[in-house]
Amino acid sequence: MLLLLLVVSTASVWIARLYPAPPPISHNAILVDRQYNLTLYATGTAFILAQLGLAYAIVRFRDCGQRAHFTRGNLLLEILWTLVTLIVFTGLGVLGRGAWADVWFTPARSGAIQVEATTNQFVYTFRYPGADGKFGHLDPTLINAPAGNPLGIDPNDPAGKDDIVVAELTVPVNQPVELLLRSQDVIHNFFVRELRLQQDAVPGMLIPLHFTASRIGTYEIVCTQLCGLGHHRMHSLLRVVSLSDYESFLRRESPAP
Ligand SMILES: [Cu+2]
Known part of the structure; x- marks a missing residue:
């Protein structure tokens, strides 16, 4: 029973x-x-x-006083x-x-929007390559979050001048996106439940991850690796928006020339 x-x-x-x-x-x-x-x-x-x-x-085989049989x-x-x-x-x-x-096992589709996602204790930082389509060179010795350079973008590299650095990930709906996952300190993770997508960010590695979100909305990005005392508050947002909203986001966040 x-x-x-x-x-x-x-x-x-x-x-x-x-x-x-x-x-x-x-x-x-x-x-x-x-x-x-x-x-x-x-x-x-x-x-x-x-x-x-x-x-x-x-x-069926409970003890009713019968003789037990040995079996191999x-x-x-x-x-x-x-x-x-x-x-x-x-x-x-x-x-x-x-x-x-x-x-x-499949690379991102050609023409996918590339966004770099950098993790550290206990924040996500996303970088878009800007109008030139190229990410500027990073120099770890230049990392200085309080001074507004959390990734260490080299100011002498012209490719980095138009890089957009934000705390939340905004992507257009129905467009393939390739994330380039990095970590500045310990192992973190990028997980969005609605995408059923989860990938560790490992220091010293650039890990590509691709997806195509098909529904406009705001979704939570969480770190699923116990990465330190502040792990519980390590999260960000994924905003899936229309193409026109995405373009205005890029315009709004672009650094002043
Ligand atoms: Cu973390």
């Missing part, structure tokens, strides 16, 4: 969707959701069948359920490859 209660209560929590994820805002996020649900159905079915089987065995198991059954498990998990892996490869 306890096992039946466990199965019913666990299954009802999932079926009732008490804690639903926010709606996905990219094609890849839809693929991730599809794969997640498929995995949940497969493992949920296995869980229910296993618990019901266990409950049946407890009732059943080789055929062992092979069978190992094969079934292998097929189910390999199948899930193969089916999930599309969603995974779409982000991790």
Whole structure:
């Protein structure tokens, strides 16, 4: 009875969707959701069948004073359920490859908007290359956040003169975006639930990450690596806006010539 209660209560929590994820805002996020649900159905079915089987065995083979039989198991059954498990998990892996490869094995589409995302304890800083399309050279010795140069942009590099440096990420809707993730100190993370996208930012590495957001709105960016005492307040916003709003954002934030 306890096992039946466990199965019913666990299954009802999932079926009732008490804690639903926010709606996905990219094609890849839809693929991730599809794969997640498929995995949940497969493992949920296995869980229910296993618990019901266990409950049946407890009732059917309970002690009624009969003689117990020794068994070394059943080789055929062992092979069978190992094969079934292998097929189910390999199948899930193969089916999930599309969603995974779409982000991790495929480069950003040519013409994607490049934005550099730099993390440090405990803020995100985003840099757009400006009208020239080129990021200015960075010099770590020039990093000086209080003086307005949190990234250490070299003032002698003309490519850096028009770089736009902001604390929030603004992108146009339905346009491919390539983020270049960096960290200035420890390992941080870039995670947007609605994009179903999560990537560590590792010191010394420039990690590309691409997405295309298909719904206008404001979404939270959070750090999911325990990066220090201020980790809990490390977050920023992703603003997905129309193309015209994006262009006015660039105009508004461009440094004065
Ligand atoms: Cu962090």
